[in-house]
Each structure stands twice: as structure tokens, then as C-alpha cells.
Amino acid sequence: MSRKALLISPELCIGCRGCQTACKSWNQLSAEKTQNKGTAENPPDLSPNVYNRIRYVEVPSAANPVRWLFVSQRCMHCGDAGCMKICPAPGALYRTKEGAVAFNKEKCIGCRLCIGGCPFNVPRYDAKDKIAKCTLCSDRISAGLAPACAKTCPSGAIRFGDRDAMIDLSKKTGYAKVYGEADLGGLGTLFAFRDAPAVYGMEEKPAIPESVIFWNRILRPLAYWGLGAAVAASLLHYVAVGPKRDEEVKKDE
Amino acid sequence: MSNMIKKADAFEIVNHWTTAISFFLLVVSGFGFLFHIGQVGSVFGGFSQMRVIHNYAGLVFAASLLLSVFSYLGEALIFSGEDVIWLIKGGGYLSKTGKVPPQGKLNAGQKGFYLLLLLAGIVISASGLTIWLMPGIRKWLLLSHLLHNISFDLLLIAVTGHIYLATLANPGTFRIMIYGTVPLEWARKRHAKWVQKMGF
Amino acid sequence: MTNHWVDLKNSDVILVMGGNPAENHPISMKWMMRAQEKGGKLIVVDPRFTRTAAKADIYAPMRSGTDIAFLGGMIKYILDNNLYFREYVVNYTNAPFLVNPDFKGPRDLSGLFSGYDAETRKYDKKTWSVQMDEKGLPKKDVSLKDPHCVFQLLRKHYSSYTIDKVSSITGTPKEKLAEVYKVYASTGKPNRVGAECYAMGWTQHTVGTQNIRAMSIIQLLLGNMGMAGGGINALRGESNVQGSTDHGLLFHILPGYLPVPTASVADLKTYVEKLTPKTKDPKSVNWWGNRPKYITSYLKAIYGANATKENDFAYSLLPKPDEGMNASWLMLFDQMFRGGFEGFFAWGQNPACSGANAGKVRKALATLKWMVNVNLFDNETGSFWKGPGVDPKAIQTEVFLLPCASSVEKEGSITNSSRLAQWRYKAVEPVGESKADSDIMNELYVRVRRLYQTQGGAFPEPILKLTWGYGDARTGKVDIHRVAKEINGYYLEDLFDKKATPPKQFGKKGELCASFVHLQADGTTSCGNWLYSQSYTQKEGKVINMMARRKTDDPTGLGLFSEWAWCWPVNRRVLYNRASVNLQGVPWDPKRQILKWNATKLDKNTQKPGVWEGDVPDGPAPPMADEKAGKYPFIMRADGKGALFGPGLADGPFPEHYEALECPLQANLMSRQRINPAVRLFYGKKGSQEADIFVSCDVRYPFVATTYRVSEHWQTGVLTRHLPYQLELQPQQFVEISEELAKEKGIANGHRVVVKSARGEVKAVAMVTNRLRPFRVADSTVHQVGLPWHFGWQFPEDGSAGDSANLLTPTIGDANTMIPETKAFMVNVEKA
């Protein structure tokens, strides 16, 4: 099956947040008690009950009071997913056949290491300390439906389809630089940006933390090979040099 | 058994086994986590339970490590010129006829090993505790994760050597961890200065 | 909307003014952004930088209540620079008409039109008339040079709307004005089209109707009416507000925009004589000339067999207000406040929060003996007796709550802003004891009828003689299809076209009408609402619910989607579409061809050559150039012309800038008249109530305020505040204030503040933002603030949402419609 992806176009987003409500409604997430803190942006952060949210980003503008951007925040479904990499519990985070990074609460052990592995600060934990995040609506897409947020979006700011087609679509509509086209093994949540990612409050080059890469490349194999080598060295010593026997000590005298 | 000498008291024996067993559990479960070994997980009753066991075994390990300070740290901190020579000569393990200067209750290698164990043990415990108890602070999490794994690798290799040296490489040593005593002769050869100090 | 949602994608320029579609009509943005993708420009004019403004190519800030100054400046710009579409203006509008030489305008009479009576605040419109020739046709000067011609009067009227003057009134920077004017006026070319979208930001002013009139003038000058991608588009504030207005929601109109007769219109003959527009111009279709057919068919629909030729089709049973009586919202609640009512049905509404000057409304409710609150949830209206500052023991009103079904719990049609009537199905059964509104009405009617039958009453006939064939005999429930069919109308006799030889039958007794073209004035047809005739019809005996159609074919590519549901009139997707072609019937812009006259093709019905291709035309007659049968495009107007000069309104034939009732200025910079001279004042005369107090240019209330809605809530929030997901997004009342004002007042972002007007106060969270900037008005700084009106004290129960912003708004209405002015008034903001 070809890899699926969301194409998010902040330039088309009108900040209506139908996507937030649709996501909650489909995933049966409960509402949060929020407060107006001087911004329309709410809830204030992703949470175990908030898989996606719109960030209201204000950047200076020459022609207007501000430039007001609406940028969706959610799991990026990285091709090379730091969360999966670091996760110690097999099956807690897994890749679906559509390429989504989904989770299984039964298998999650609540260690929260995936927070460290994720370049986008996405994973959150519920009251039982189990992971919660956007799954690309893996239950819907495996049944041939569009994700709830994409289905709801009135303006076409969230579109869903084959990843290649989404990249094409973005380029054809004039957004040549597709955020996430190549980074992190290609993201499953692509962004069609008009300007530099920083304008939208996003990392220019998102990456899995170097320590995690170092761990994965060196430290992890070292545990395996190091143990093996130590045992082998011991055996070698035993055969080649042999143990210290008291008799020998005696002879020495 | 008049020609026996007591090298470890009951407290040391018990504490050593506590360290050893907890360490073993930690290594096995740690491997389960590192390499997603399902069978290991099932032995522990699933990964969630394995995490709980790993965490508490870690606590036990840390505690026994701290207690070991009373037994070994004083000795381990004093290095003499002879210790240096011992180390240069590889503890006499490099050949069948290796000759080393007389050693105290702990030889230079044991001192070094203990210090490494203590240091890495503290790091691995502290980082483990951080991951366990301070979840969600990404910077700390990543640092702890790194240190936990570095110290793990170190401990794994060092402890393997330790076990070899305490068993196959030095027959007769292992009984210390059972009876606390060793033959006087055995001790003279290995810890001459200590035996002397003890007045034999 | 004269056009429709999808059609917005066909525009070259879209002006959004008096509306905020991104937040209140999100789906429209899809089509606007399609237009932008093709190079179209979106212009947003709004006091606040809204979510719509965030998508705009050009944003121009404008002080609340100064739209006419802004648009008047555009009219002047178009005229001064000769950017109007001359051929269109000369032929399709009343620009060449010669006006009564006695007519005087605000430039002559310092802000007034001729005929003003300061005592009654009314105009005698005698001089607002057109000169007629001996044949009874308007006198014209097609060169547009005669000083009395509409075109020259228009020029004169807007001569003082210079960019400097406009800028100092509106606070819009001059360069922004020039930019907006330039870009919008570029649509005066035949191959460029501009659309306007508005909502309550235009209507809820004392000059609301004239705001829209001003835009109509622009659209006519630029030739944008009738064009795909053009038009003036009222974005409705509720999913079915178009439908309810079509069906007679307002006090002065019967279904299908037939006027409600006053008591002096004693019989049907007088009604027809007095209220049917007439023309002597053979080229004018004057569609309203059909009014006798529509009113008779309406009477047949509601009184059935009780309406006969002999009894004047039961015309006498129609309720008729007294002469001069005004039953608009503000008047009703004023009456109630004065103890004029015993009971009140608050049906699907929440006046305690939605009514302007809600504090007065809440006091008015306390005078009632009983109130029936029909709603999904209890609300501030039903619970007024335990509201803030109310002592329940002092209230005598008995309140009943009738729980009603939500839209997904019942079947029926709704009509959206595109005039598109779509059939919807029931998804789930109503919860608990709740019932569909129609079932509640049915039960109410049946019981009231029984009371009249058993106990009699003062005037039982209007109730007893109604047709009421909606109930399903078995369940007692309303069969909504029967209602829809009654609205469409029936042939009550076999009907023949007698002009044909032999006479051709077009209607079969008992069948559903094909369209309003078949309606009769002699009682042989019935029709509940002529505009909806054809919505539920019968073809070759087969009953077809046109509103349930779901075909997505779009042969023209213009997004007409003619077989998706059905729109009035007769499924015409773009109104006045005959204005999209030239006098010969050739589209002004071939790229946007919604209609084209094919002179050689045979008409299926008449077998004569000449048919319109494309959308359903505004009447089948040949284009205007046809000497014998050609017709003007604006068929709903008696003279067939788009009205640059509009004498029908109460406050002048040309829109003139007046300040809002409450404004920051001592005087109107445009003329000596500060406010609209024709509005009905509630305060400051004999017998006026303190509750209606207003202040203007008063240091105690120095800031201009406006109310508005946000995407996350609906109306007073009764439906959305009870949805935790929506409340999570917008949990409480806030007020947007500029950084400058915040600094002046020592208010930080997120602070609790109190917003006060002369009538009341509300607590709110300060949203300090750059999206709102102070205005330079008349060489001084004017601050504007804005707050949504979705909240109320009753829910959430902890009161965390705050109370309604309508506690602040004044009791004053538009001079024509009496829509309250909630979009411009004066407040103060203080730290709480």
C-alpha cells in the first residue's frame, strides 16, 4: 500500500478549528476546562485529550497590523520516527500499513521516553500514564475514510491522500518547498509553506536529538557487542593464559 | 579449618548478593527493553510489569551500592606505588607467570573496579530515577537516557570481567561470597599486605 | 445572495465588508480562496483585523458605522475616473431617468433630502419622483448629461465624498482607500467581475439598509449585477434564516415577500390595487404585476375551501396591523416593557441575550403573566426570573419550557444564503420528551382550535377556517412533506392555456403546480409561497421533491450545480442574470457565460426560434434589443431598471453618511445632520424610558464598540455553550482592545476588565492585540473595541462565561427595517 499523508496549508487555513472539534469527536476525547488568557488560541497545548490544535501565530507585516497565521500542530508521522526509535516497549508505537505512527495503549509502559525521541514535542500521557497522540485516524484510513480533521476542514487547509500525490498537489498549487518532503524519512504530515518554516514557528531542519541517534547507533549495539566481547575475552584468557591456581603460586616460591 | 582467614562478613555477603541479583534483573530486563525481546517481556509478565520490576530493582541496586560504600570505599580510595606497579603489570593476568607486588585487602584492580562500579552505579541510578520520576522534561530526559545507556554499557563490560575474575580466573575466590573465608595461603598469595596486617 | 456560495470562485475581486465570513460562514472561504488561487483579489474592510482579514490581499481598517462614507468615496472615485460600465449603466439602470426638478439632496439641504418633517422625523417623498412623458414612461437622457438625470444627481450627491473627507470620517488611511477603490473599480470592465459579501456588519446600523443600497449603486455602476462572480451577497447568520424570511418571519411581509396589509386595506381588490406595482412600459416585465395571482393562491392555500370568490377568498381573515403600527423587534419589547403583553412565546430564541439593550428586554420579560420558552436547552430567557439582580419572589411570570428537537432530529427543508432549499433527513429520534417544532405547533393549534370550538371566542374564524391537513391521521404527527407540498401549491382545477388552439392543458386538478408561472388569480390554484412553487412538483404524474436532488453535474464549470437541491426562484442560481448579457443577448464576458441568447434554436414549448442557454433566465423573453418582445433585465422592478436612484426607502433615494446614534464625534463631518434623520428615536422625547438612554460624544464613554460573533459559537451560544468542545475553544466573554488603549488604561493582556455603556456593563477578559488599531478620525485618536455576544450568565452554571454583550447595546433601529444598531455604540473599558 502506498504511503498516505496529510497536506496542511496554513495559507488556506481560516483558523475555524473545526479540525480540533472533529478530532475530539471522532476519537471520543473529553473536553478541557479552559480559560481565555488573552488569546483565542485554546486549549493552550496538546494534551491526552487534544491531538491537534491550531496555533495562532502573529508575525509582523508591512501592509497590515499583523500577519496572522493559523498553523496546525499535531503528530507528523515521521518516516523515521524518533518516538518509535526510543520506545522500549514493542508494539506501543507502531507503523500502520498506510505509514501512520499509531499507538497501542495496552502495550505502552508509560516511561515517556518518546517525549525525548520526538523532534516535535508531540506525545502526551493520559491519567493512566499511557501515550496519547494523533494517529492519522488510522482506524478511519484503514477503512478507506479520510481522517476526521481533513474531512471537516471547510477550506481545504487539510487534505489527505497518497503522499506522492500530496507533494505533487502542493507543488502544483505553487508551494514548491514542501515541509517534510525529505526530513526525518519524509513526514506523513506535510506542510505547504509560502515562507521559511521559522515564520510559522517551525524548526527549519527538524531532527531526532543527536543523543538519541548516538544511542541508537553506538550505545545500543555496544551493549550487545560489549557483553559478547567481554565474555569472549574472558574465555580467550582462560584458554590462553589460564586461571591463577594456587599450585602455580606455590611453584613460584 | 585453622588455616582460613575471614575476608567478608555476613553483611558484605548479603549486600553483595543483593547487588548481584538486582543487577542481573536489571540487565536482563534492560536487554528486553533495548532490543524489544518479547520473550524477556513475557518472563517478567509483560513489559509494563517489567518496567515496574526494573525500576524497583534499580532502587534495590542503588541502595545496596550505597551500603557497599561502608565495606569498600575506604580501602578503594588509597592507592600506593605498588598499586601502580600492579596495574602496569596487568595484575599478573597477562601471562601464566606474571608477578605482582604484594596487595592489601583489595588489589589495585579491585579498587579500580569498585570505583568504576560506584561511579557508574550512581550515574545509572540517578539517571534511571530521573527518567522514572521526572518525566516530561525533555532536556533531562534526553541527558538521563544518554547517561543511563553509557553507564550501562560500562557496567555490563566491567561486571562481566569481574565475574570472570572472581570465578574461573581465580578458582577458590567464589567461596568468599558464600562462606566469607578463604584459605590463608590463597590470601597470602593475593593479598599479602592485608594478611600481614591481620597478624598472620 | 443574488448569487450563490460556489459562485464566489468566479470573481476577480471580492469585497468583504460588513461581514466576517471566515469566522461566521467558513465554507464560503473555500470558494473565495479558489478565486484567489486564480488571481482574484480579496478585499476586507473591517474595524478589526479578523480571521477573514488574515486571508485578504488588501485589508483596510474602518471605524464602525462609517460604511456609507467609505462606499460613497468609492462611488465618487468611479464616477470621477470614468470607471463605470457605461453601456450597462445607460441601458440597465435608471441612470438616464430625469428626476423631479424639485428634488433636493443633502448637498443642497445640509444633510437632508427634500420633504423632511422634523416633527415626525419622516420624509414626504413627493419630490423623490421620476418625470414621466405623455405615454407614462420615464423621461430619459441617455447621454447622462441632464442635470436632473439620476446619473448627474448621483455625481452631485457624492461630490463631497473626497478621499480626504472620507479618510477623516472613517479613519481609514488614504492610501488604503485609494488602493481599495482602485482594485474594486477595476471590475467596471465587461470582462472583470466583483462580488460583495456582507452580513450583520452592514444591517445592524441605523443606516443598515442604505449601507447595502450604497453597494448596489456601486455594483450597478460597475455592471456586476447578474454576472457570475458578481452580485451582492447577504451571508445569512443562521442556516435557515433565508428560509424563514422567505416564509414570512418578519411582521410586515407574508410568505413570498407579499406585503402584510394594514387595516385600511379593507378588501382584496384594494390590496391588489394599492400594492401591485404598475408600469406602462411594454419592455418592463414588472414581475410583481403578478401579485394578485400570488396573494389569491396564498389565501387558497391557507383557507382552502373556506376561501371562495364570493367571500373575497377569506381576505378578511388575514390579520392586519393598524395603520402606522410597527411590530418589529424593538417595538415589541418596548411594548412589553410598558406592560403591553400578557404572554410571550420565545420560540427558538433567547432575547434576554440576543436582544439589543438586553437589560431592558430582561425587565420587559418580568411584566409577563406567562412565557413559553421553546428551546433545546433552558436559557437566560426562560430563567430570567432568577437572573443577576433579579429577586425571584418579585416575579409573577409563569414560565413553561417546551423542549424541542434539534435539526438532526427532524426532517424538512432549510434554505441557505444561496436561496438553495435543501431537503434534510432525520438522523435520530428526538431526545426524551422533546418534539419537532412542527409537532409542537400542531398540538398547539389543535388545542387552541378545540377551545374555540367548545368555548367560542371573540374572533374564532381565522383559527377555525385555516386548512390544517398536515397531521398524520395515525400518529398525530405532522407529515412535513404535506407542508412542503402546500407551500409549492396545487392545481385546484384542470387548467388550460386558452390562447393555444386547441386550448392546451397545463394543469391537472389535484396535482402539484409545475411553477409559479401557472398560478392564477381566480382561485383555481393554491400556493403557500409563490417563490417556492416548483420546489415539490409533479412531472407526468410523478411527484418529485426537487429539494432532495443530489446531482453534482456542473456542465458550465461555473459551479451552478443546477441539479443539486433547488433554489428559488424556479431554480435560478444567479438573480438578474439577463443583465449578464448585452442588449443582443451575448454575454458581456464569454469566460463567465451563465446565459446566452441563441436566436436560431427552436424553443421546445413555443416551437419558435430563440432560446436562452445556460442558467434559468429571468424570464424567457428575448433580449432587450428585440424590438417587439425584448425585455429589460431587472424584472422585479416596475420600471425594469436597476435602481441607482431608490425613492422607495424611508431615509433617502441616495445613501448619505450619518453617524451612529452613539458616536465619538460632536458633529458629522459630512453635513449638519449627525444621525439618520429618519430613525425612530426611543429616548429624549416625551414619555421615553430611562432604559433607552443613549449618550454621544461623552467623556464617560469614549470608545467605539462593536459586537460580533466567532466561529466557535452560535448566536447567544445556547446551542454551543452546552457543547463542551465548543466551550473549550472559546470559554468566556472577552473584549479586544488595541495595545495603545491597553497602555493608556494600564490593562495587560488577559486582565479582567469591565466594559460599560450608558445602559449596562459586562465583565470580560481583555484581549490586547495589534489586530485592532486606533483610528485617526477628524484629527484626533479614536479607539475602537469589540466583543462577541455569545455568552450569558445561565450556562455554564458556574458563570465563568460572563454575560451578554447586548447588555451594552442601544435601543435604536434602522430607519427602514428597525434592525437594532448593535455594531456601533459607545463604551468605556476599566480594569475590573
Ligand code: SF4
Ligand atoms: S478545519 Fe481547516 S480551516 Fe478550520 S482551523 Fe482546521 S485546518 Fe484550519
Ligand code: SF4
Ligand atoms: S512527530 Fe513525534 S510522535 Fe509523531 S511520529 Fe514523529 S517522533 Fe513520533
Ligand code: SF4
Ligand atoms: S488525523 Fe485523526 S487523530 Fe490525527 S489530528 Fe486528525 S482527526 Fe485527530
